[in-house]
Amino acid sequence: MDASAFSQALLNWYDREKRALPWRGTRDPYRIWLSEIMLQQTRAEAVAPRYEAFLERFPTVEALAASGEEEVLKAWEGMGYYSRARNLRKAAIQIAQGGGAFPTSARELMRLPGVGAYTAAAVASIAFGEPSPALDGNQARVLARLLAFDEPMDTPQRLRAQALALIDHARPGDYNQALMDLGSGICTPRAPHCDRCPVSAFCAAFAEGDAESYPRLPPPVAKRAVELTVALAFLDGRVLVRRRPSRGLLAGLWEFPNFSEGMLADLLPGARITGELPRARHVFTHLIWNMRGLRAEVDAPPEGMRTVDADGLAALPFPTALRVYREIAEKELRGGRKE
Numbered sequence: 001m002d003a004s005a006f007s008q009a010l011l012n013w014y015d016r017e018k019r020a021l022p023w024r025g026t027r028d029p030y031r032i033w034l035s036e037i038m039l040q041q042t043r044a045e046a047v048a049p050r051y052e053a054f055l056e057r058f059p060t061v062e063a064l065a066a067s068g069e070e071e072v073l074k075a076w077e078g079m080g081y082y083s084r085a086r087n088l089r090k091a092a093i094q095i096a097q098g099g100g101a102f103p104t105s106a107r108e109l110m111r112l113p114g115v116g117a118y119t120a121a122a123v124a125s126i127a128f129g130e131p132s133p134a135l136d137g138n139q140a141r142v143l144a145r146l147l148a149f150d151e152p153m154d155t156p157q158r159l160r161a162q163a164l165a166l167i168d169h170a171r172p173g174d175y176n177q178a179l180m181d182l183g184s185g186i187c188t189p190r191a192p193h194c195d196r197c198p199v200s201a202f203c204a205a206f207a208e209g210d211a212e213s214y215p216r217l218p219p220p221v222a223k224r225a226v227e228l229t230v231a232l233a234f235l236d237g238r239v240l241v242r243r244r245p246s247r248g249l250l251a252g253l254w255e256f257p258n259f260s261e262g263m264l265a266d267l268l269p270g271a272r273i274t275g276e277l278p279r280a281r282h283v284f285t286h287l288i289w290n291m292r293g294l295r296a297e298v299d300a301p302p303e304g305m306r307t308v309d310a311d312g313l314a315a316l317p318f319p320t321a322l323r324v325y326r327e328i329a330e331k332e333l334r335g336g337r338k339e
Helices: 003-017 029-039 044-057 061-065 069-076 083-097 117-128 137-147 156-166 172-185 204-208 310-315 320-333
Strands: 224-235 238-243 272-283 287-297 306-308
Touching: 003 156, 003 172, 029 044, 029 083, 029 117, 044 069, 061 083, 069 083, 117 172, 137 156, 137 172, 137 204, 224 272, 224 320, 238 310, 238 320, 272 320, 287 320, 310 320
Parallel strands: 224 287
Antiparallel strands: 224 238, 238 306, 272 287
């Protein structure tokens, strides 16, 4: 493949068709880094309004570094993958303590908490012009099809050598973003729009007439299902909550008391069950929560838990997985109406 002709065709298309996104058109590494962290596992259309709201609250890396963890988690609420928010704050503290200057190379950026090879390359190329390929799932899929890459793709980094050979050295940031846009809107996982692809003339999979069979993927990992009971336990017009451990799934977020084994009495001694609540289901990356809900009354908060009113509940960073039960609790705490 003629790498120069390929990148020129790609960039010409990008200049005409690039998406209008709030983090485009800036070289500010803080804004670019924030957008790339938010875009991990989340579509650009969903990130855009949350990105602008987050920047209003934390306009600089110093402002983010000076924040509390719970404040950041609350601002992140609903975005999922909350370790991103905790690492964002830790990295901001690290940068602020170093004088506020961002690392300028992908290698140095990877020393920041929560910054992997893809994010480091994206920030380094867009903010600082380093010719580092940002190999996420979109870019890897595009390249695998362009090259008819026949090896099982357990990680995008398998294509790093080929990606390095193709990247445009004059406009590496635009090149990476062009591949992101191409993978998001045209070279999609299913039913790619090859008839609209600006680089189909360079694509080996298109020439084979079988673009959808690339990349070759390993067998999917089965998700583990957990049966969970969630308790809305009320006391004097307030509801019991507890904070999750500082490590592990949904670390540092607040939740209602819940258990996967045993009985409510083991978790809340003396609790009186007063009703059943709707079932709910939440799918994580490798885990499924199948939840049943119980309404209960208690006489005192057990150790490690506290009670909150409706406003206190609304102010806490809560996982999306428990949204159904939080809405039920808020409605009851507000006297049966949702304000």
